[in-house]
Amino acid sequence: MLFPISDDNRAHARRGRAWGTLALVVLNLAVFFVLQQGGNNAFTYGYSVVPLELTTGQDLVGSEVVLVTDNVTGEQQRVEIPQAPGPSPIYLTVLTAMFMHGGFGHLFGNLLYLWIFGDNVEHRFGHVPFLAVYLACGLVATLAQVAVDPASVVPNLGASGAISGVLGAYLVLFPHNRVRVVVFFVVVTVPALVVLGLWIATQLLNGWGATMASEETVGGVAYMAHIGGFLTGVALALVLRRRLPDPLAVPPPLGLYGPR
Numbered sequence: 001m002l003f004p005i006s007d008d009n010r011a012h013a014r015r016g017r018a019w020g021t022l023a024l025v026v027l028n029l030a031v032f033f034v035l036q037q038g039g040n041n042a043f044t045y046g047y048s049v050v051p052l053e054l055t056t057g058q059d060l061v062g063s064e065v066v067l068v069t070d071n072v073t074g075e076q077q078r079v080e081i082p083q084a085p086g087p088s089p090i091y092l093t094v095l096t097a098m099f100m101h102g103g104f105g106h107l108f109g110n111l112l113y114l115w116i117f118g119d120n121v122e123h124r125f126g127h128v129p130f131l132a133v134y135l136a137c138g139l140v141a142t143l144a145q146v147a148v149d150p151a152s153v154v155p156n157l158g159a160s161g162a163i164s165g166v167l168g169a170y171l172v173l174f175p176h177n178r179v180r181v182v183v184f185f186v187v188v189t190v191p192a193l194v195v196l197g198l199w200i201a202t203q204l205l206n207g208w209g210a211t212m213a214s215e216e217t218v219g220g221v222a223y224m225a226h227i228g229g230f231l232t233g234v235a236l237a238l239v240l241r242r243r244l245p246d247p248l249a250v251p252p253p254l255g256l257y258g259p260r
Helices: 012-015 019-036 039-047 052-056 091-100 104-125 127-148 162-175 192-212 225-245
Strands: 003-007 064-069 076-081 176-181 186-191
Touching: 003 104, 019 039, 019 091, 019 104, 019 127, 039 091, 052 091, 052 127, 076 225, 091 127, 104 127, 104 162, 104 225, 127 225, 162 192, 162 225, 176 192, 186 192, 192 225
Parallel strands: none
Antiparallel strands: 003 176, 064 076, 176 186
């Protein structure tokens, strides 16, 4: 597996700091360390996305029990899923869950990808359009995951869907950018097309496997959110790259302009 650690930012260095990307990183860190830590499970369970809450419009406040099949023994076990009061209306969890994470690995893995790939996309689109693309990808990612199992009571949280959209946009805008990755403890440089192509291929394969599984699962990776966010990022980048001028583009000499 390729593990990215940095990309080529030389062409974008003169654009200054990517304030939108930095703000998203700080906001995710603040939500995790200020609102989720310290045993505040009520916030985490209440403000995560629960598919059944979105499809019914009702806020679940008591524990829910689901049957989970043990992968080793094949026996079914009863697992209690905690619930807690969420925002009003409950549909706001689509936004709040986008800035929450299930642990340190989840948090820093997501923010590493956002830090590496987000700044170039932001420099290409501009601060406000970049943030709009980020939120739109996160929204579609959540809806894609809910559509897979609309009656699920398992909480979903994380910025993965929105960041997947950033990766999709990056693939469209900078397919030939060089990305430094770690492969078997060796650092090599490969095109973004290879890194992100392998990443989405893995998500599609794992997402198909998860869809084929019939047993109820608790926890794990929301592959359909990754796929939905990535495809949304690709689509938005294809549209916006034609509508938004590239701030890094060098205008042609004056003599090449046509008459006005």
